[in-house]
Amino acid sequence: EPEVTQTPSHQVTQMGQEVILRCVPISNHLYFYWYRQILGQKVEFLVSFYNNEISEKSEIFDDQFSVERPDGSNFTLKIRSTKLEDSAMYFCASIALGLYEQYFGPGTRLTVT
Amino acid sequence: DAKTTQPPSMDCAEGRAANLPCNHSTISGNEYVYWYRQIHSQGPQYIIHGLKNNETNEMASLIITEDRKSSTLILPHATLRDTAVYYCIVRFAGRVNTGFQKLVFGTGTRLLVSP
Numbered sequence: 345e346p347e348v349t350q351t352p353s354h355q356v357t358q359m360g361q362e363v364i365l366r367c368v369p370i371s372n373h374l375y376f377y378w379y380r381q382i383l384g385q386k387v388e389f390l391v392s393f394y395n396n397e398i399s400e401k402s403e404i405f406d407d408q409f410s411v412e413r414p415d416g417s418n419f420t421l422k423i424r425s426t427k428l429e430d431s432a433m434y435f436c437a438s439i440a441l442g443l444y445e446q447y448f449g450p451g452t453r454l455t456v457t
Numbered sequence: 458d459a460k461t462t463q464p465p466s467m468d469c470a471e472g473r474a475a476n477l478p479c480n481h482s483t484i485s486g487n488e489y490v491y492w493y494r495q496i497h498s499q500g501p502q503y504i505i506h507g508l509k510n511n512e513t514n515e516m517a518s519l520i521i522t523e524d525r526k527s528s529t530l531i532l533p534h535a536t537l538r539d540t541a542v543y544y545c546i547v548r549f550a551g552r553v554n555t556g557f558q559k560l561v562f563g564t565g566t567r568l569l570v571s572p
Binding site for chain 2: 377379381386387388389392400402433435437444445446447448450451
């Protein structure tokens with residue numbers, strides 16, 4: 345069964361450093377999402393992406409965040425200058441046109457020290 | 458999106474049916490009920506969705522009341538691997554293209570399946 349993959353599974357970085365989280369959505373999917381989950385808290389929407397542009401973003405998704413689909417298969421989330429409060433699990437999700445279920449990846453645990 | 462209310466936790470014995478309730482009294486006519494689950498910090502997993510008819514798939518059944526103000530997710534024979542947080546989400550789906558629609562997660566119901 346096709347699945348969304350994410351790399352790395354765990355990323356440790358120092359405050360102020362840039363990180364790039366990578367996702368490979370399911371190949372025929374057209375809509376892509378990033379969510380995050382701070383330990384012990386809810387899963388929160390960050391951004392949705394379609395046709396090479398952001399279709400919606402949350403208040404969390406400020407100027408420090410950016411997304412890109414550089415090569416037609418990868419979907420990346422970049423955090424320019426990480427803060428301690430960016431420590432969380434980051435989930436990528438994708439969905440095909442006309443379908444209802446979003447498929448989530450296993451997540452990247454980001455730890456900012 | 459309509460708000461949902463779920464009990465924070467439930468227990469179920471292995472092999473028995475797990476019935477997880479959800480209240481969505483403000484649901485509107487063009488909103489679907491979705492259920493996802495999250496096993497121990499893994500990515501959320503889609504289970505089932507419905508509009509007004511009861512639905513069944515290989516994972517679960519979804520029973521929606523006639524007034525659509527509440528629903529129940531049924532796992533017919535719960536196993537230890539069904540221990541997870543279950544999220545009931547109401548989402549607008551009035552257009553064929555549903556791709557733009559983010560999921561808004563609440564705190565869900567933590568289901569513990571015991572031997």
